[in-house]
Amino acid sequence: xxxxxxxxxxxxxxxxxxxxxxxxxxxxxxxxxxxxxxxxxxxxxxxxxxxxxxxxxxxxxxxxxxxxxxxxxxxxxxxxxxxxxxxxxxxxxxxxxxxxxxxxxxxxxxxxxxxxxxxxxxxxxxxxxxxxxxxxxx
Numbered sequence: 001x002x003x004x005x006x007x008x009x010x011x012x013x014x015x016x017x018x019x020x021x022x023x024x025x026x027x028x029x030x031x032x033x034x035x036x037x038x039x040x041x042x043x044x045x046x047x048x049x050x051x052x053x054x055x056x057x058x059x060x061x062x063x064x065x066x067x068x069x070x071x072x073x074x075x076x077x078x079x080x081x082x083x084x085x086x087x088x089x090x091x092x093x094x095x096x097x098x099x100x101x102x103x104x105x106x107x108x109x110x111x112x113x114x115x116x117x118x119x120x121x122x123x124x125x126x127x128x129x130x131x132x133x134x135x136x137x138x
Contacts, residue, residue: 031077031100038093039104043073048128059083059119065111067137072127074103081119084112095121108137 036042059065059081076095083095088108095101103123113119125133 032075032102034102037073037102037104037107039087039091039107041105041107043102043105045126046072046128046131048131051127051129051131053125053127053133055123055125057119057121057123059111059113059121061113061116061118063113067108067110068134069106069108069137070103070125070134071106072125072131072133073105074123074125074133076101076103076121076123079120079122081113081117081121082115083119083121084114086110086112 034043056079061081077100078095078097080097082097085093085095085101085104086109087104093101094114111119127133
C-alpha cells in the first residue's frame, strides 16, 4: 500500500514539475494592480500582525449591505450579479460579473444588488489581528 502511495505522490510531483517547466500549461490573468482604492485614495496597510481574510459575500436581488466602512484595505472580484456601490458624496461604482475592485477604506458606502440574480462577490481583507473588517453605521 505504501508503495502505491509513493508512486501516486511521485506522479503528482511530476505533474507539478511539468507545470513549472511548461508555461504553456499555466495561464495567469492579472485582475488588478493598484496603489489606490477606487475613490483615488492611496492604500496603506494597518500596523500590527498581518492577517488576511477571504470571504464570499452574497446579496439577494434588490437587497443592500447597509451603510458601512472598512478600516482595512480589501480587494474584491464579482463572481455573479450586478452591484452598485454608493459613496456618501454621491459617487457610484457599478460592478458586473468578472469585475475587480480595490474597495474604499474608511469611507462610508452602501452596496446594492441591482440585477435579477444574487450578487456573489469574493473579498480579501488585508488587516491586522484583532482589527474589525467592517464597521456598520447605526
